[in-house]
Amino acid sequence: MYESPSWLHELWSAREALWSGFLTSVQCSILAILLGTLIGVVAGLVLTYGRFWARAPFRFYVDLIRGTPVFVLVLACFYMAPALGWQINAFQAGVLGLTLFCGSHVAEIVRGALQALPRGQMEASKAIGLTFYQALGYVLLPQAMRQMLPTWVNSSTEIVKASTLLSVIGVAELLLSTQQIIARTFMTLEFYLFAGFLFFIINYAIELLGRHIEKRVALP
Amino acid sequence: MNYQLNFAAVWRDFDTLLAGLGLGLELALVSIAIGCVIGLLMAFALLSKHRALRVSASVYVTVIRNTPILVLILLIYFALPGLGIRLDKIPSFIITLSLYAGAYLTEVFRGGLLSIPKGLREAGLAIGLGEWQIKAYITVPVMLRNVLPALSNNFISLFKDTSLAAAIAVPELTYYARKINVESYRVIETWLVTTALYVAACYLIALLLRYLEQRLAIRR
Amino acid sequence: MTHVAASTQNTSQALLEIRGLHKQYGQLEVLKGVDLTMQRGNVVTLIGSSGSGKTTLLRCVNMLEEFQGGRILLEGESIGYHEVNGKRVRHSENVIARHRAMTGMAFQQFNLFPHLTALQNVTLGLLKVKKLHKDEAVVLAEKWLERVGLLARRDHFPGQLSGGQQQRVAIARAIAMKPSLMLFDEVTSALDPELVGEVLSVIKGLAEDGMTMLLVTHEMRFAFEVSDTIVFMNQGRIEEQGPPKDLFERPQSPRLAEFLKSTRF
Numbered sequence: 001m002y003e004s005p006s007w008l009h010e011l012w013s014a015r016e017a018l019w020s021g022f023l024t025s026v027q028c029s030i031l032a033i034l035l036g037t038l039i040g041v042v043a044g045l046v047l048t049y050g051r052f053w054a055r056a057p058f059r060f061y062v063d064l065i066r067g068t069p070v071f072v073l074v075l076a077c078f079y080m081a082p083a084l085g086w087q088i089n090a091f092q093a094g095v096l097g098l099t100l101f102c103g104s105h106v107a108e109i110v111r112g113a114l115q116a117l118p119r120g121q122m123e124a125s126k127a128i129g130l131t132f133y134q135a136l137g138y139v140l141l142p143q144a145m146r147q148m149l150p151t152w153v154n155s156s157t158e159i160v161k162a163s164t165l166l167s168v169i170g171v172a173e174l175l176l177s178t179q180q181i182i183a184r185t186f187m188t189l190e191f192y193l194f195a196g197f198l199f200f201i202i203n204y205a206i207e208l209l210g211r212h213i214e215k216r217v218a219l220p
Numbered sequence: 221m222n223y224q225l226n227f228a229a230v231w232r233d234f235d236t237l238l239a240g241l242g243l244g245l246e247l248a249l250v251s252i253a254i255g256c257v258i259g260l261l262m263a264f265a266l267l268s269k270h271r272a273l274r275v276s277a278s279v280y281v282t283v284i285r286n287t288p289i290l291v292l293i294l295l296i297y298f299a300l301p302g303l304g305i306r307l308d309k310i311p312s313f314i315i316t317l318s319l320y321a322g323a324y325l326t327e328v329f330r331g332g333l334l335s336i337p338k339g340l341r342e343a344g345l346a347i348g349l350g351e352w353q354i355k356a357y358i359t360v361p362v363m364l365r366n367v368l369p370a371l372s373n374n375f376i377s378l379f380k381d382t383s384l385a386a387a388i389a390v391p392e393l394t395y396y397a398r399k400i401n402v403e404s405y406r407v408i409e410t411w412l413v414t415t416a417l418y419v420a421a422c423y424l425i426a427l428l429l430r431y432l433e434q435r436l437a438i439r440r
Numbered sequence: 441m442t443h444v445a446a447s448t449q450n451t452s453q454a455l456l457e458i459r460g461l462h463k464q465y466g467q468l469e470v471l472k473g474v475d476l477t478m479q480r481g482n483v484v485t486l487i488g489s490s491g492s493g494k495t496t497l498l499r500c501v502n503m504l505e506e507f508q509g510g511r512i513l514l515e516g517e518s519i520g521y522h523e524v525n526g527k528r529v530r531h532s533e534n535v536i537a538r539h540r541a542m543t544g545m546a547f548q549q550f551n552l553f554p555h556l557t558a559l560q561n562v563t564l565g566l567l568k569v570k571k572l573h574k575d576e577a578v579v580l581a582e583k584w585l586e587r588v589g590l591l592a593r594r595d596h597f598p599g600q601l602s603g604g605q606q607q608r609v610a611i612a613r614a615i616a617m618k619p620s621l622m623l624f625d626e627v628t629s630a631l632d633p634e635l636v637g638e639v640l641s642v643i644k645g646l647a648e649d650g651m652t653m654l655l656v657t658h659e660m661r662f663a664f665e666v667s668d669t670i671v672f673m674n675q676g677r678i679e680e681q682g683p684p685k686d687l688f689e690r691p692q693s694p695r696l697a698e699f700l701k702s703t704r705f
Contacts, residue, residue: 063423064419066422067419067420068380068415068419069380069384069394071386072394072414075394075397075398075411076411079401079407080407080411083223083407083408084223085223118549120547120549120550120551121551123504124552124610125553126503126504126537126540127504127540127547128541128564128565128569128613129537129538129540129569130564130568130569131533131534132533134569138568139553139555143554143555157286161288161290163288164291165290167290175290175294179294182298188298188299189295189299189300189303192294192298192299196291199287199288200283203285203287207286219554219555219599220596
């Protein structure tokens with residue numbers, strides 16, 4: 001009698017595809033989080049301290065992106081970039097979409113954290129003669145960063161989760177690799193659960209790391 | 221760039237897009253309603269005296285929150301039939317989105333319940349109400365009003381997440397957008413209009429919900 | 441006409457000279473032409489009911505508030521604005537920052553930097569504004585922390601200090617910058633009554649050392665003891681000024697008499 005190969009057997013033979021998918025997922029998440037945080041910090045600073053005309057384009061960016069589903073964002077980047085004459089591959093388009101998404105969230109987080117600081121902090125900085133940028137660098141941002149850490153960690157896990165959307169535009173990240181294996185093995189439940197488990201591990205690790213850092217930098 | 225904008229193809233299918241948007245709203249509404257019930261039960265479980273209840277609720281919240289929703293959608297739609305549970309696309313998606321919403325709302329409700337002053341419960345006891353009566357007539361109504369802003373934000377998130385139903389061919393806005401995109405090749409127009417529809421819908425929902433929040437808020 | 445303090449006669453050497461200071465928030469005029477002169481070593485206390493403009497006046501001196509008319513000269517330098525081709529132009533941020541470093545300020549709410557230790561709170565300005573070497577800054581900061589009686593707490597964060605201790609660190613932070621003028625804005629108002637004394641005695645010690653100080657306070661007995669000149673402000677103007685004994689014992693203006701009567705000593 002023919003015995004179908006066990007799941008563990010299939011898992012073992014698919015290990016390389018899964019590993020490379022896992023790495024791709026991590027890679028595009030990290031890229032999007034780093035670039036998005038960079039954009040978000042700049043946008044958040046301008047939104048908090050900029051004049052009206054400096055704020056306007058950033059406000060438009062943040063509101064536009066936050067009103068758009070990240071899936072639509074990824075699809076739009078993927079389809080629109082070539083139509084606009086910008087030759088980027090699916091991976092780049094996907095990272096672009098995730099970055100824009102991350103940036104808009106970080107912008108609001110940064111703005112919220114800075115605006116929540118007591119006015120007296122800026123005044124005391126000025127009173128000892130610090131310039132605006134010194135006050136920002138030595139006094140305001142160090143405090144704002146502590147405050148935004150939990151939300152930022154949360155955003156990072158959102159990006160990791162959203163990175164699965166890249167499977168739809170053909171980036172062989174963890175979910176698409178999983179789907180390809182399922183198409184071959186028909187072990188739908190097992191492999192989806194396994195993929196879900198791996199994503200859970202990544203996010204849970206980020207969460208634990210975040211909590212650890214939070215404790216390390218907490219003020220008495 | 222020699223791309224000529226031509227919205228004719230998109231306008232021709234504009235009512236289809238609107239119908240897709242409508243379906244998305246319905247999916248979000250049904251899901252948040254079910255999600256509220258799940259969230260409320262789980263929040264009480266999290267705060268329960270029984271360890272088993274606390275642990276299972278906490279596992280549910282942690283697992284769902286750290287798993288990409290796309291994986292959940294595919295898992296429930298494609299893998300459950302293997303276990304003999306056969307669901308249509310739409311019910312399957314609603315179940316997923318409700319479970320997803322439930323995990324986030326559990327956190328919201330838990331926070332809301334914790335922030336209710338102890339005195340309220342004691343005042344309830346003092347006039348002779350039982351524990352469940354206190355929950356039904358005092359704790360939950362007060363808590364629900366306090367968490368309205370968080371509920372609104374969750375609803376808008378859920379509405380944006382309905383775009384993912386396109387991944388299992390539920391005919392909502394993103395599904396039609398991809399269809400028009402492929403059929404007409406009017407790439408830029410399709411995604412501009414789709415994004416605009418989402419942004420406008422989110423904006424209007426937000427306005428409506430702010431208005432409702434003000435109407436329902438407890439006057440102080 | 442306001443009483444002219446004896447010290448205003450020799451204006452060429454004045455440390456602080458305020459002439460015709462006007463300040464408004466939109467339509468609301470909060471300072472309606474204030475003149476005030478301080479010599480080195482003077483201790484001047486602004487008193488008056490809330491809304492009289494005394495805190496605003498103090499905050500104009502280090503440009504925490506913009507002002508629309510008049511001028512403030514500190515050691516002969518025009519604070520906040522200068523004239524370019526007859527037009528009033530705001531100084532660049534760098535110049536304003538340099539001017540601010542000439543004054544030190546202690547706030548009602550202390551405003552210590554919560555992410556820095558007591559020592560780091562004091563060294564920040566020394567390192568970044570005065571550009572001192574790390575070792576010098578620490579020596580100086582320790583000297584001033586010792587002076588306010590908190591050297592033992594140098595590595596504590598503000599959250600680990602009492603209100604009175606926080607305010608003393610805040611004073612050390614300001615004094616360590618060697619300002620030519622110290623501004624004290626209701627520094628005891630946010631403190632529990634039992635913590636007021638420790639802060640006032642620090643300020644008194646500074647006054648005895650000859651520090652030039654401009655204060656806003658509701659502690660009338662303290663103002664009486666420490667000040668050379670008391671300035672009574674009313675509705676954005678200086679109503680009366682003079683030595684504490686004259687002002688408290690023989691108030692000329694009925695409004696000052698009224699104010700003194702309503703204030704507990």
